[in-house]
Amino acid sequence: MRSRSFLLASLCAAAALWLAAGPAMALEKVTLQLKYGHQFQFAGYYAAQELGYYKEAGLDVRILEGQDGDAPERDVVAGKAQYATGSSSLLLARLAGKPVVVLAVIFQHSPYALAMGQTGGDPDIRRLIGKRAMIGLSTDRLSNADELLAYLAKEGVPASSFQRVDHSFNPQDLISGKVDAMAIYTTNEPDTFDRLGFPYDIYSPRAVGIDFYGDNLFTSEQEIANHPERVRAFRAASMRGWQWAMSHHEEAADLILNKYTRRADRQHLLYEARQMVPLVQPVLVEIGYMNPDRWQHIADVYASLGMLPKRASFDGFMYRVDNSRGNRLWLYRVLGAAALVLVLGAAIHFSLLARERKRALEAIRQGEQRFRTMFEAAPVGIALIDSVTYEYSDINARYQEILGRTQQELRAIRWLEVGHPDDVVPIRAQMALLTTRQISSFKALSRLFKPDGSVAWIEVSVNAIDAEAGNHPHHLCMIEDVTAKKQSEALIWQQANFDTLTHLPNRRMFLDRLAHDMLKSQRDRSRIALLFIDLDHFKEVNDTLGHQQGDVLLVDAARRISACVRKSDTVARLGGDEFTVILCELESTERVERIAQDILTRLLQPFELGAEQAFVSASIGITLYPDDALDVDNLLKHADQAMYAAKGAGRNRYSYFTPTLQVAALSRMRLTNDLRNALKGEQFELYFQPIVHLDSGAIHKAEALIRWNHPQRGVVSPMEFIPLAESSGLIVEIGAWVFRESARWVRRWRQEVHPDFQVSLNQSPLEFQREGLSYECWLAHLQSLALPGQSLVVEITEGLLLDASNSVSNRLLQLRDAGIQVALDDFGTGYSSLSYLKKFDIDYLKIDRSFTRNLAPDSSDMALSEAIIVMAHKLDLKVIAEGVETPEQRDLLAAAGCDYGQGYLFAKPMPAAQFDAFLRDNAIPFAASIVKSN
CATH class of the missing domain: 3.30.450.20 (PAS domain)
Structure with missing residues (x-):
């Protein structure tokens, strides 16, 4: 027999040489029908196509995607496709009389399994009873439902115990709870579940010994009978492609993305590849290998479901690699007969035998080497x-x-x-x-x-x-x-839960810990203290030393606060210069006060910022659980209210939450809400108070003062609503309204009372310092009214000059260039400095009423007032005294050289129309009228 093989090989070699010398043969066209769409599940066939293995075998292969589950079997039987891929249900087709033949097994184990969402308990497949499950239709043999149904029946969950629904192949149906279980490929859907964070359990039929083959390459008996060499060549080239694909995952994934489909991304294709390794077992089993005993096992499972008779015969179902040579048996016999008549003797026979043995050993060695290479090169x-x-x-x-x-x-x-x-x-x-x-x-x-x-x-x-x-x-x-x-x-979790600057818990982690501590407090019947900490004057550090040094201060502040509490307590940074502390398992408030005071003391110590030192303090609001609130939102709100109470009381202190703070906060909130509608509802009114020239008694100036006529509360004091307007940002709109109204009235009075009449209007520091402020719109409006800039005076506070950033300096220069004069209000009560008066363009100093109120000859207030007046005149500044209420005060100020006076002695602030009449009634010098009345 071996000699015959040798002679046949010699003849084949000669024929090959003859064919090589002749013209090139055309490639045979064949079709491979896949059972599903393009994916890594069919990577071996793509590799055989793109690497030229099919062409080397003389084949021109067309690879078609699967459109429905029955297409592979139907097209092969009908001759539309010569080859296709299918599941183990091909056995049912064979025994139903269809001439299908399995050429090779690709998946040694079926990837088909059942997925169910986790419930927190131990995995139990019997949870499926009475539920809805997507396990394919019973009429679809290619759905692989059979092995799952056999598995469930073996686990005590027969098909009648749950509701089967059509398979949508959409993992979202399981995630959303539309169904309770879903048949899946372990190489596919779990990747989607993992990416979406869906917790699930997988139940495999292999757990109870039901072990089906997975993807199978098959053809028809007609193809084998008519084209045996083509079948052998196609199978060999396909297996060669699979060997390459299973040892080159990355390259195979790129090939699929570039040539076949982009429905799945590269990450998913590589996930498929990794999951296929234990199913295909390329290292341990030759790709394509199939075992008759395994097919018999599958037939027995079908028999247990009543789909096949017991011990059914499936002869001819499995392709034998050497079957393709059966049609040449006659040639072997002829050659054998010829060999018998050859007088070569035993020596030639044994020589051929030794050669065949050597060839067989070489084939085994090459096979082992191939598998060893795949083992060593595995990713x-x-x-x-x-x-x-x-x-x-x-x-x-x-x-x-x-x-x-x-x-x-x-x-x-x-x-x-x-x-x-x-x-x-x-x-x-x-x-x-x-x-x-x-x-x-x-x-x-x-x-x-x-x-x-x-x-x-x-x-x-x-x-x-x-x-x-x-x-x-x-x-x-x-x-x-x-x-x-x-x-x-871990990095994503760290960034999501901890502050990147101080490494303290951020708002998200803080809220989680607070909720956890509140639950523990309920169980233990203990108390929790929540401290809300805001650094005082931190903005000045950022503005003067820069944000980098501000960050250094925040890190040090976080360290100091953390050193004041236990490890079981929580210190968090909510953002900016706001910190919180959760003190849990409290027995009394004494410890809370001790810790709060310790934090205040440590934060008062100087902060070393390179070559500079910075000093800040803290305002701390304290609220208690469950005394002050029973939920997180109210605890935070109350702590914030207590902190603002501490800040309002002078800073560098702590304050407990009280119901009074809640009432005040609600009042402020409601008043702020009402304030938002005040402009639209025309509830604001402009009042004017005259500014009198002390020497002549003439009234050529007035200060504009805003009043709010609340529909329910009546007149609301500016001391009450201006801070709310500043904190809410409404001060900008209100300031613009005051400017337009002031311009309207000063235009009238310059035309009808005096051509040099001026109106002073106050600007809030927040309004003056806001980003994007420009006086160009003011100038445009003044020009539209034919008013010069000198018709207005802007009153600012000394605090603005203390924080004299470039933006403040630039805005003062804008006012000077526009001709609008500047008055420094409440002079002498703030951070007075002669350098400010020298550096900036100031036109008027307004002596605060606290000096005017107690004026008397030879008093310290009189001495200070005289000094201010002399200093101002030396700097070419005019002086306005506020709060003049008696003739004696007026006379002392006039004797000291004060330029203007303003106060109840002359007139109280009055509505614009009333002030207009007042101006006309006092056309004579005002001072003279006062002398006459005396």
């Missing part, structure tokens, strides 16, 4: 482990690389010795189940220690392997390094 770490001794039997290079140890080092230790103790215990428990065949495989996440002391995260997949007679059973362990992924997840 995942692979090791064979003795299940009894836990010693390594074989290790590939990637496994050694992940563990950071050489093969010799690994063989000197046992499996799991370098694993983290917390992770090893559950893995050993799974290994015990694997050894006793209660499960066939498992996956786990584990930490391991590398020789350099670092810790790596690995994803472990372990499968049981049948032992040879007399040998220990082995386990196939595959590992993948997921350290980078875990580090990325």
